[in-house]
Amino acid sequence: MTEPKRSTGILDDTEAREKIVGLLTKAYWMEIETVMSYIANSTNVDGVRAQEIKESLAGDVQEELGHAQQFAARIKELYGVVPGSLDFSAEQSYLQPPDEQTDIVHIIKGVIEAESGAVEYYNQIIEFCEGKDPVTQDMVIAILADEEGHRRLFEGFLREYKAEGLA
Amino acid sequence: MTEPKRSTGILDDTEAREKIVGLLTKAYWMEIETVMSYIANSTNVDGVRAQEIKESLAGDVQEELGHAQQFAARIKELYGVVPGSLDFSAEQSYLQPPDEQTDIVHIIKGVIEAESGAVEYYNQIIEFCEGKDPVTQDMVIAILADEEGHRRLFEGFLREYKAEGLA
Amino acid sequence: MTEPKRSTGILDDTEAREKIVGLLTKAYWMEIETVMSYIANSTNVDGVRAQEIKESLAGDVQEELGHAQQFAARIKELYGVVPGSLDFSAEQSYLQPPDEQTDIVHIIKGVIEAESGAVEYYNQIIEFCEGKDPVTQDMVIAILADEEGHRRLFEGFLREYKAEGLA
Amino acid sequence: MTEPKRSTGILDDTEAREKIVGLLTKAYWMEIETVMSYIANSTNVDGVRAQEIKESLAGDVQEELGHAQQFAARIKELYGVVPGSLDFSAEQSYLQPPDEQTDIVHIIKGVIEAESGAVEYYNQIIEFCEGKDPVTQDMVIAILADEEGHRRLFEGFLREYKAEGLA
Amino acid sequence: MTEPKRSTGILDDTEAREKIVGLLTKAYWMEIETVMSYIANSTNVDGVRAQEIKESLAGDVQEELGHAQQFAARIKELYGVVPGSLDFSAEQSYLQPPDEQTDIVHIIKGVIEAESGAVEYYNQIIEFCEGKDPVTQDMVIAILADEEGHRRLFEGFLREYKAEGLA
Amino acid sequence: MTEPKRSTGILDDTEAREKIVGLLTKAYWMEIETVMSYIANSTNVDGVRAQEIKESLAGDVQEELGHAQQFAARIKELYGVVPGSLDFSAEQSYLQPPDEQTDIVHIIKGVIEAESGAVEYYNQIIEFCEGKDPVTQDMVIAILADEEGHRRLFEGFLREYKAEGLA
Amino acid sequence: MTEPKRSTGILDDTEAREKIVGLLTKAYWMEIETVMSYIANSTNVDGVRAQEIKESLAGDVQEELGHAQQFAARIKELYGVVPGSLDFSAEQSYLQPPDEQTDIVHIIKGVIEAESGAVEYYNQIIEFCEGKDPVTQDMVIAILADEEGHRRLFEGFLREYKAEGLA
Amino acid sequence: MTEPKRSTGILDDTEAREKIVGLLTKAYWMEIETVMSYIANSTNVDGVRAQEIKESLAGDVQEELGHAQQFAARIKELYGVVPGSLDFSAEQSYLQPPDEQTDIVHIIKGVIEAESGAVEYYNQIIEFCEGKDPVTQDMVIAILADEEGHRRLFEGFLREYKAEGLA
Amino acid sequence: MTEPKRSTGILDDTEAREKIVGLLTKAYWMEIETVMSYIANSTNVDGVRAQEIKESLAGDVQEELGHAQQFAARIKELYGVVPGSLDFSAEQSYLQPPDEQTDIVHIIKGVIEAESGAVEYYNQIIEFCEGKDPVTQDMVIAILADEEGHRRLFEGFLREYKAEGLA
Amino acid sequence: MTEPKRSTGILDDTEAREKIVGLLTKAYWMEIETVMSYIANSTNVDGVRAQEIKESLAGDVQEELGHAQQFAARIKELYGVVPGSLDFSAEQSYLQPPDEQTDIVHIIKGVIEAESGAVEYYNQIIEFCEGKDPVTQDMVIAILADEEGHRRLFEGFLREYKAEGLA
Amino acid sequence: MTEPKRSTGILDDTEAREKIVGLLTKAYWMEIETVMSYIANSTNVDGVRAQEIKESLAGDVQEELGHAQQFAARIKELYGVVPGSLDFSAEQSYLQPPDEQTDIVHIIKGVIEAESGAVEYYNQIIEFCEGKDPVTQDMVIAILADEEGHRRLFEGFLREYKAEGLA
């Protein structure tokens, strides 16, 4: 434990590290946008039945913000730079406020769309990290589990509306 | 308490209500952007002295998010619609990550700039609400107090750096 | 700070003080009646969808009792007397138990009626206190904010039922 | 455990069940009126010695409200309907605010009167439920224990005032 | 307090004690099976409206497990033996997963069936213990109160579905 | 609720009430002595195996003191007087410190003796209160449950020592 | 939000700001002296009846210290300097320890005197801030509410003593 | 992030997903049976030394139930159905209550048997999930760690009994 | 640190140790008797003014029991034996229940008597331990501080009653 | 324990007791002045590096106030009188706000000066109490420990500034 | 689940298991030494700026002790023996107290050295465990994440000092 230079996994592998920083940066923006979308949608909708969805989304705001902060911290640990707000560009066209504030189906579909995008993208990160960076991989697997469970919940909501001919 | 139509303050005054919704919407976006800027800056900076600023900003992330959620809830209560992520456009050019991650003065100045903008803007809202909407006015005064205290703290930071010839 | 007689705001202005005590006394009874109405309605209704409304009302019982206690304490501070139970006379005819315990629309409308009455009445108190009694005014603004948010929530419930042709 | 019809105690005995609902409804109103009386009296009285009584009554407000909610829930479980505020009629003439706000003996006697009424009445309910409805009986025994302890405390207060020739 | 042999209620009455152990053993199995049924059903169902029922059942899993543990502890105190898993035999055919995971009415009816069985059976135990074992009787009365309240809740759910022509 | 004299159960039945006060007074002393015995025995014993018993007894000190305080409060509520320390006379000869501080069997037998005495005696009180004083009866049943469970635990301890030929 | 100079309410209005700093400085000293007076009086007095007053004052020590800290923080935010201990000069001659430590009336009158001074003075600050500095105004209104309630409580204490011919 | 169809790992691979659901279903039943076995055994055993084992098992009841609920939730997320109680069939013949309630060695061996079965089986699941379903794999590894630690503890217990010639 | 025999302060000084055990044993009994006296007196007294004393004594029951347990633990650590209940002999004749339950002066004097005895006695123990057993000395000083503060409080109570000519 | 007069340590030694009251009174004023000085200095200073000192001093405000309250309580227990605010005279000339709010060295030196004064003075009290009043001595030793640690911390701060040539 | 012999992963693979025990034993000593080094360094350093580092290290003492305990528990589970204190031999020459207690750069470099050693070594363990012992691997990945984040923080500290020409 005395020689000055040592192999310390991903911290030494510059190319892979920069690739991972790039992946994490996009993931960071996805979570930030989701925070915005969930605040807006959880506040806007009306109705007794919508209460469940409001509470579900409002509860997720904290969770998604936490994911963003985890991504940011890991970017920093891998010698990257967390980007500023000018770099943000919105992509979740499917989660904009609907014309009619009781159109719950619109929101449910939007959430599934967003979560599907996250699930797909995080699978790519996990795959890339295999054998290269177990710490990042472990962190993303845990986040993936959250997103899968969430998507599953909203798929169940959608199925109900479909059964009633509302979606 | 039995006649069907009643005067219930701001809820009846359509024109003023829509004006206030507009003001709150801009305030909402200012807080959301501040959340992004503070996550990025609190994660990026390096150094012992920067620890104070990191912790201060990281603690504010929750506070600013809370402000955003208060603005969103009030928009809804005044029959407005919380906007979606596509409406977001970044303005805090002064809070982008500096080239050098130990350039703390850059961050301090950026925070003062951002807080000054908020202080000025919230004073306008308070003035406009006078005699029209005491609930919004009360809420914004409380938020204003937070921002003033925050700006004051960073002005003190800046003064120190100036005294040392670093700013 | 030694002369025996001093101007201490509302405490010296007998006429205004007695007027405010009168206003607060009526507000006190409105909150007490609301406690009764919400216990009855939150207990009586049946049905899955009614669960949301039951929980919402049951949670409000504590909040409204707290309002009543705030009004009582302020009456006392302004040298008034909190009235006894013989002075109570019910007014919320629109919040009596419906004939059919699954008639949720009846309850929703009753709550909106009650909250509208409170919002209107508290705006009067706030207006009257302007420049006379800032402590009472401040207290009532905070209570007004609760009632406005509550009315808005039940308006959203009503809209959903209307959209389904049930109200 | 498969036959469709079964004897399930009080739920099958319509006559007794309706009688119990009637008893519980009166008990419900007694507790609601006590809530009003205790808020008023705990707020109105003045004086150092009165502090003990103020705190004692203020603490009981929550307890009595809890009793009312237990009665309401049991009424519902026995297929009754919790009555609305129009059915309320005040009976505690002995707990109205005294002419002189330092007349503590008036309040102490009023509380003993109220608690004695409750003790007597709850003994009747317990007796009636014997062998018919053990769940209601158990609930009322627990409430009775609270009321007996409370009456005993105020009898001690009264004895002291008598010993000093003040009552 | 010095003679070696003493009458200590149920602990001396071998025949009654063994009878009670038998009754408690069956009750123990009923609660264990309910735990299984509620985990399965609370996990399987889909849909926004089903959320209420999922949460209600999930919350009951702990409660029912607690009942089972109370029964087990009392069996032991009465010198009985808590049976092993080989003695378990399922009886709640009405609470098996439905073919269609959105068939909520199936679950509601199953829960009412299960709770009715428990209510009926616990009434028998209470009756048998009368004058013989007040400790067991008291424990079962408390559990009975839980089950009655629970059945009542689901009856309300069912009524709503019936009103909508879905059950 | 207006006539001056009313039947309020046990509070009116002087003879039974004084009898119960006598029973409760003896029970009070039994619990106080148990507090002493458990402090002494839980402190004195030595050994790894004794740790379980030390902790068990030490935990019971609070519980038994709580029983004593419940008995004292009820004596007061029934218009009795809690006796002073001069009235105490020790009876638990079987719970005195053994000659040898590792003689755990001595302590186990002593505890069983003490708990058996309590179980027998509390059964008498429960029987006497039947139909006369449900509040006292309910309180003693709850305390009896504690004592039965406790005796059962120590019987199990004893059986183990017997199985090993140590008792 | 980009021009360098902006109107930010009170922070720009030098004259008013300095006036407010002066008002807050005096208020700061009033609160500090009250801390001293309440520690001394809450510790010195004797007697059962005095217990209420001791506890009331002791509880207020924290509250008054908190007010002082709020005043200090606001002074700083308005670019003032919190004065050092050499600037302190005592004024509450009416709250010095009485010759006789059971002279409670002396203390009660002293507290009313002190609170009246505060109430009067804080009304002046509130009036001055109107339309100039809503943040300070809001803070002082909240503190005023505390002081008014406190004075009211001690007036009630005094009335009792007067009724008994002791004051 | 806009095309409708995307590769989302295990959720797209029907064959593997159904295989994993099958594996998880068996694991679910193993945990449920363990809950039963641990309640029975932790309640039945007697003796000082058995206390350790009782507490150890009683503490594990919650843990094992939690495992079962995790398995159930994952089954649902993978589009499977959690089975009903009729599908349960007991397998832990080695954990049935022994003839002699002080036969601790029997229980220890039974627990080791059960934990060994779980350890072996969960290793199979982990292996199967490799490269296919990282979320399930991660969850099972965490549960495996619990079971290994538990088995290890009871092996130590057994060794002690063997050393004393009791096993 | 390797030689078998070592000087370990009081643990080696048999004569002093046994003397201290004797002193602690008497102190133990004093605290136990105080527990009894405070339960009795805190329960028996009547009256508003007595509430202060009731609460004060009731709060002290736990404190005094804690002292007794500290004495017991130290006796054990010094190789002594905590005595059994047969060794108890009451001494606090001045704390027996008075003939008249509103005779508060009787109780106050009794408490002062008891606390004075403890203060005097603990001073002896502290003096004896000087230079011999710092651990016991430290423990007794802490307990002495509690008793001194307690006696002082009741002396203040007595003075008030004397000032009113009641004592 | 029955003779009316007893030796109870310091409480009997009038001369020493009055001397100690005098010492404690001065200590009381030292702590009160420190409270003032620390509020002022912790609020006034500016700068990042000053944050550590601000937080350190702000945290100490509570601690020093607690010391003052301990001194006050002990003065009372020793039959002294806690002085009123007119007796206060400031001595900490070295802790007045500096001309320049970023002059941290001024504050650090002032704190060391104040703490050194306290350390020296408390050593005198400890010495005087030796063999006379162990309770006061124990209390002052504990307070001394706080002050020593505090002085040490600020000496370290000073050394750093000296090392940088700033002090 | 009935055959006596089963493959249970790492527990069966003696050679790999012993290798892992060896790796974990060294890791255990590294963490223990880090505990010592961090206590010493967090206590020794002086200065305002050093406060951040003191608090950072002091907080890590608990974390590193926790790591040591995790390593110890896993060694035991893999049938190894946790070594005794005689086996300890210090290696962190770079973390000994510097000659000058304000030499913070020395400490920062020492911490980076220590953390780099840990990061490198834990990467080796993770690699070795691949496919052999997923439980150990998972545990070490989690610990690795802590160490990476910690090293990154101190690298940032070092960079600041370098930028100021102090390192």
Add this chain to the structure above:
Amino acid sequence: MTEPKRSTGILDDTEAREKIVGLLTKAYWMEIETVMSYIANSTNVDGVRAQEIKESLAGDVQEELGHAQQFAARIKELYGVVPGSLDFSAEQSYLQPPDEQTDIVHIIKGVIEAESGAVEYYNQIIEFCEGKDPVTQDMVIAILADEEGHRRLFEGFLREYKAEGLA
């Protein structure tokens, strides 16, 4: 309180202070070694009866670490330097892991040996500090009390094993 040089007890007495630093340094190492020994022994031992000892030692790890941190802080306050890990040299040969992991007697004797060493050594420190450094003395007395109680507990364990002929 104004002269520059002052006598501040131990802080001025260089010779005694350096002696105490030396004593505390050795005590610091004793506690650190005990931490190591207790982690190893609490993890290594096997068996049901050993559970008590494992838990007892594991709980002490935190306590002993706390002692070490107290010694370190006091060394610093007395101007000493806490030594680095290279200065550590193990002495507790009697607490190394035994050859046989079920040899509990070995561990018990080792703990008694270690605690006896500590008790003896801390008595020396207390004696040396007498009249020189009351703060250190007080701190060590409190730690001594912990160690005495601990040794006493393990002596009781040993006696039991001796009684069974196992030690």
